[in-house]
Every structure is written in structure tokens, then in C-alpha cells.
Amino acid sequence: MSVLKFTKTHEWAKIDAQTAVVGITDYAQKSLGDIVFVELPKAGSVILQGKRFGTIESTKAASELYAPLGGEVIEINKELVNNPQWINESAFEKGWMFKVKLADVSQINSLLDENAYEELVAKEAH
Amino acid sequence: MELKTTPLYQKHIDSKARIVDFTGWALPVEYASVLKETRAVRTSCGLFDVSHMGEIRIKGKGALAFLQYLTSNDISRTTPGQLQYNLFLNENAGIIDDLMVYNCADSFLCVVNASNCAKVYQWLVKNKSNDVQIVDESETTALLSLQGPFASCIIEKVFAKSAANIGYMHFIEYSFLGKKIIISRSGYTGEDGFEIYCNNQDAVSLWDSMVAEGRQYGLMLCGLGARDILRIEAGYPLYGHEINEDTNPLEASLEWAVKLKKEFISKEKLCRMAEAGLRAGLRRKRIGFVLLDRALPRQGYPIYRNSTAIGEVTSGAYSPNLNVFIGMGYVEKDYSSLGTPIAIKIRDTVYNAKVSSFTFIKSHTKK
Numbered sequence: 001m002s003v004l005k006f007t008k009t010h011e012w013a014k015i016d017a018q019t020a021v022v023g024i025t026d027y028a029q030k031s032l033g034d035i036v037f038v039e040l041p042k043a044g045s046v047i048l049q050g051k052r053f054g055t056i057e058s059t060k061a062a063s064e065l066y067a068p069l070g071g072e073v074i075e076i077n078k079e080l081v082n083n084p085q086w087i088n089e090s091a092f093e094k095g096w097m098f099k100v101k102l103a104d105v106s107q108i109n110s111l112l113d114e115n116a117y118e119e120l121v122a123k124e125a126h
Numbered sequence: 127m128e129l130k131t132t133p134l135y136q137k138h139i140d141s142k143a144r145i146v147d148f149t150g151w152a153l154p155v156e157y158a159s160v161l162k163e164t165r166a167v168r169t170s171c172g173l174f175d176v177s178h179m180g181e182i183r184i185k186g187k188g189a190l191a192f193l194q195y196l197t198s199n200d201i202s203r204t205t206p207g208q209l210q211y212n213l214f215l216n217e218n219a220g221i222i223d224d225l226m227v228y229n230c231a232d233s234f235l236c237v238v239n240a241s242n243c244a245k246v247y248q249w250l251v252k253n254k255s256n257d258v259q260i261v262d263e264s265e266t267t268a269l270l271s272l273q274g275p276f277a278s279c280i281i282e283k284v285f286a287k288s289a290a291n292i293g294y295m296h297f298i299e300y301s302f303l304g305k306k307i308i309i310s311r312s313g314y315t316g317e318d319g320f321e322i323y324c325n326n327q328d329a330v331s332l333w334d335s336m337v338a339e340g341r342q343y344g345l346m347l348c349g350l351g352a353r354d355i356l357r358i359e360a361g362y363p364l365y366g367h368e369i370n371e372d373t374n375p376l377e378a379s380l381e382w383a384v385k386l387k388k389e390f391i392s393k394e395k396l397c398r399m400a401e402a403g404l405r406a407g408l409r410r411k412r413i414g415f416v417l418l419d420r421a422l423p424r425q426g427y428p429i430y431r432n433s434t435a436i437g438e439v440t441s442g443a444y445s446p447n448l449n450v451f452i453g454m455g456y457v458e459k460d461y462s463s464l465g466t467p468i469a470i471k472i473r474d475t476v477y478n479a480k481v482s483s484f485t486f487i488k489s490h491t492k493k
Contacts, residue, residue, distance in 0.1 A: 033156060033351075034161040036444035060156075060160075082420070085161075
């Protein structure tokens with residue numbers, strides 16, 4: 001049974017015991033507009049919680065992506081690089097970015113749950 | 127400072143446009159999707175509100191001579207009912223603005239960039255002679271741009287066949303429900319299209335008529351985001367990106383809009399450069415380029431040849447019609463030939479590209 005958590009910078013993490021899949025939220029893709037470029041971390045690289053792991057560019061601007069959780073990147077969504085529009089079409093499914101092997105499971109406690117994230121979005125939208 | 131709005135502002139809000147501050151104007155950057163809007167203009171039709179553009183009318187006995195002296199293209203080659211792309215130059219052959227000049231028989235209408243309108247007006251007033259009157263009509267003029275392969279069908283439905291049959295770079299004065307408007311076959315997309323000038327109070331009814339007739343042709347409302355990609359695909363320069371007061375028309379690859387047989391400000395400087403040979407006389411040259419990798423070039427990114435910096439990006443975009451990343455920039459003239467391999471540094475990575483023709487998309491404007 002996986003758990004869905006969020007960052008204040010609009011990334012999501014689907015956590016399943018020792019691993020998590022990461023992407024950006026539907027709210028984020030809507031605010032960015034048409035996404036035309038995504039740069040992902042390399043498989044095998046180590047990322048740190050809260051640090052930049054990549055860049056996303058829409059027709060409007062470039063934005064940094066921040067890691068919800070730290071650890072080793074064990075798989076990336078290679079096809080996404082050639083099909084960045086998948087993030088617009090399906091932010092939580094086809095638009096997944098990479099899978100990370102968690103360095104420290106307790107980092108999960110600093111993430112937002114669905115209710116807290118919805119509150120954040122409601123505030124930002126006004 | 128409060129943003130200026132066009133007479134169509136409420137229409138854009140009602141259509142759920144994303145509004146941005148574009149040089150002091152509240153304008154739609156996108157309605158549904160920049161990429162869908164960009165594709166619509168190449169395949170069906172798009173409608174843009176570009177009422178922020180400036181319109182300055184030059185009247186009086188000396189109007190032609192006055193304009194001829196301040197611009198590089200030869201307006202005497204136009205006849206009434208024609209428009210021409212032109213450049214206002216300063217004493218150093220720097221570009222003050224690029225513009226369209228409409229030959230209205232008894233006057234000339236200069237359509238200038240919104241961001242430069244006040245500057246151009248002051249420049250004209252400063253240089254004017256007594257037999258010239260300068261009237262800034264921007265505040266009362268709205269401008270709609272209908273672009274795409276079905277634009278002429280919509281123009282025929284809304285107006286008449288005679289309007290749809292205007293030649294490229296020609297215009298007519300037309301009476302629409304008793305209101306005087308200008309219909310011009312022109313645009314900033316590289317597609318066939320029309321630009322319609324009207325008084326502010328007539329803009330909404332014109333907009334609504336075109337939307338209603340356009341529906342059957344797949345018309346989409348288009349914002350500034352699509353306008354920018356379309357003009358890059360067509361290789362058109364944008365003031366503040368490819369051209370400014372520190373660029374001259376020859377290095378900007380706009381020599382076709384420079385007529386050295388007429389007298390004009392800074393002509394001597396341009397003659398010296400041209401005599402030395404268009405390439406030899408210049409330090410740098412505007413180029414188009416295509417990325418060989420997936421990466422989005424933006425203004426200011428450095429251009430390299432091997433490990434040497436040779437220039438800078440001025441515009442870049444993902445082209446949804448070609449499915450590649452394209453751009454324009456300046457490079458040292460030795461690297462400006464078509465096909466030259468170059469590289470663009472984006473953040474920490476260097477991406478391969480090659481020098482390309484400006485017309486990334488074959489132009490479909492009427493001849």
C-alpha cells in the first residue's frame with residue numbers, strides 16, 4: 001500500500017516501503033503550461049532531500065525541481081524526456097520522473113499529506 | 127503602475143486567458159495552450175488581439191521626404207494601398223524600431239512596437255520639419271490579427287470577397303456596419319493572414335464576428351506565447367531580442383530593407399559596411415539555428431564553436447510544428463554560414479546545434 005506525499009514546491013512522492021516514485025503535481029503542470037523540456041537525474045546518482053534534481057521548461061519559463069526525498073536514483077522515466085507533454089496529460093501517472101531508493105525513511109515526516117497540500121494550493125491560487 | 131488594457135480585455139478574461147504584463151500592457155499570453163494555439167495558426171486559424179501596437183500618422187506636404195530620411199527602406203516604391211516593412215535608424219545606423227508603413231495617399235501610418243511607441247514619437251517630433259504633422263493614434267486604435275490558412279475564408283464571411291482578395295502587403299479602407307476600418311493582408315506569423323485596424327469602440331463587435339464565423343474553421347484565440355513561437359518559426363526579428371539601438375540592419379540580416387540608393391540618416395555608415403562586402407564589413411551576423419538535441423535555448427545563452435564563445439542567443443523556442451528546438455542569435459561572422467556546427471550552453475550543459483536558414487517554416491504568405 002503506497003502513500004502519496006507532497007512538497008511545498010509542488011513535487012509528489014508515491015512511497016512504497018523503501019522506495020518512492022517522484023513527479024510534479026497537476027497544479028504545478030497547470031501553472032507551468034505546456035511543458036516542452038524535462039531534465040532528469042541520472043540513474044545511479046544520489047540526490048538529497050530539498051535539493052535540486054532537475055529542471056523543467058514550459059513555453060513560458062524554466063523551473064527547478066526539488067527532491068522530496070533523498071537517496072539513490074534506481075530508475076528514470078526515459079521516455080518522458082522525448083515526451084514531456086505527458087506531464088501535462090497525466091502528471092501522476094505517465095508523467096512520473098524517477099524512482100529513488102530512500103536513504104532515510106524518516107524524511108517522509110517532513111512532507112505534506114494530501115489535505116495539507118490542498119490547503120497550500122488553495123492559498124496559492126488566491 | 128497600473129497596466130494598460132485593450133478594448134478586448136474583458137473578452138480575454140471571459141475566455142479564461144492567462145494575462146501577463148507585456149511592457150506595461152495587460153495582454154493574454156495564452157488561452158488554452160500555447161502549443162495548440164501555435165499549431166492552429168499553421169493548420170486552421172488563430173485570432174490575436176494586438177491592440178497594444180502603436181499607430182503614428184505622418185501628415186503634411188513634407189511627410190514622404192521626412193519619413194524617407196529617417197528610415198532605411200524606400201517608401202517611394204509603395205503606391206497608395208500598400209504597406210512596407212521598414213526600420214527607423216539613429217545616426218549610428220542603430221535600429222530605433224522596426225515598423226510597417228501604410229501608404230494612405232494623403233498620409234502615412236507607421237505601425238510601431240508598443241514598447242517603442244513613446245520613444246519613436248519623441249524621435250519623430252525632435253526631427254520634424256514645419257511641413258509635417260505627427261499624430262499618435264495609438265490610444266484610440268485597436269488591432270486584431272487573423273492568421274492561418276482559413277483566414278481568408280473568415281474574412282470573406284465577415285466582410286466580403288473583395289476584402290478576402292486583397293494582395294499580400296496591401297490594404298483597403300472598408301466600411302463595417304458604418305464604421306471605418308482598415309483591412310490589411312499582413313501579419314507576424316509567416317502564414318497567410320489579415321490585420322484589421324479599427325476604433326476602440328468597434329473592436330468587440332469585430333472580434334465577436336470573427337469568432338462566430340471562425341468556429342466552423344477551427345479558429346482558436348491565440349496569445350502572445352503563440353505569437354512569439356510563430357514569428358521565430360518564420361525567422362522574424364523581435365525588437366529587444368534580435369534588434370535594438372546597438373544592432374545595425376546589415377548585421378541583423380535585414381539588408382533587404384535597406385535601400386542605399388536613397389538618402390537617409392546614417393546611410394554613409396551603412397555604405398562603408400556594404401562596400402567592404404556584407405560579410406567582411408561586419409563583425410557579427412544574425413543567424414537562425416536548429417538544436418540537434420532536446421533543449422530550450424533562451425535569450426542570453428552563450429553560443430560556442432568548439433570551446434570558444436562566438437556569440438549569444440537572442441530568441442529560442444520549441445517549435446510544435448517541426449518538433450525541434452529552434453532559435454536565433456548573433457555569432458562572429460566567420461561562423462554564420464548555413465550548416466556551421468555550433469553549440470549552445472544551457473545551464474551547465476552544452477547542446478549541439480547548427481546554423482540554419484531563418485525560414486524554419488516555409489512561408490505561406492500570399493504573393
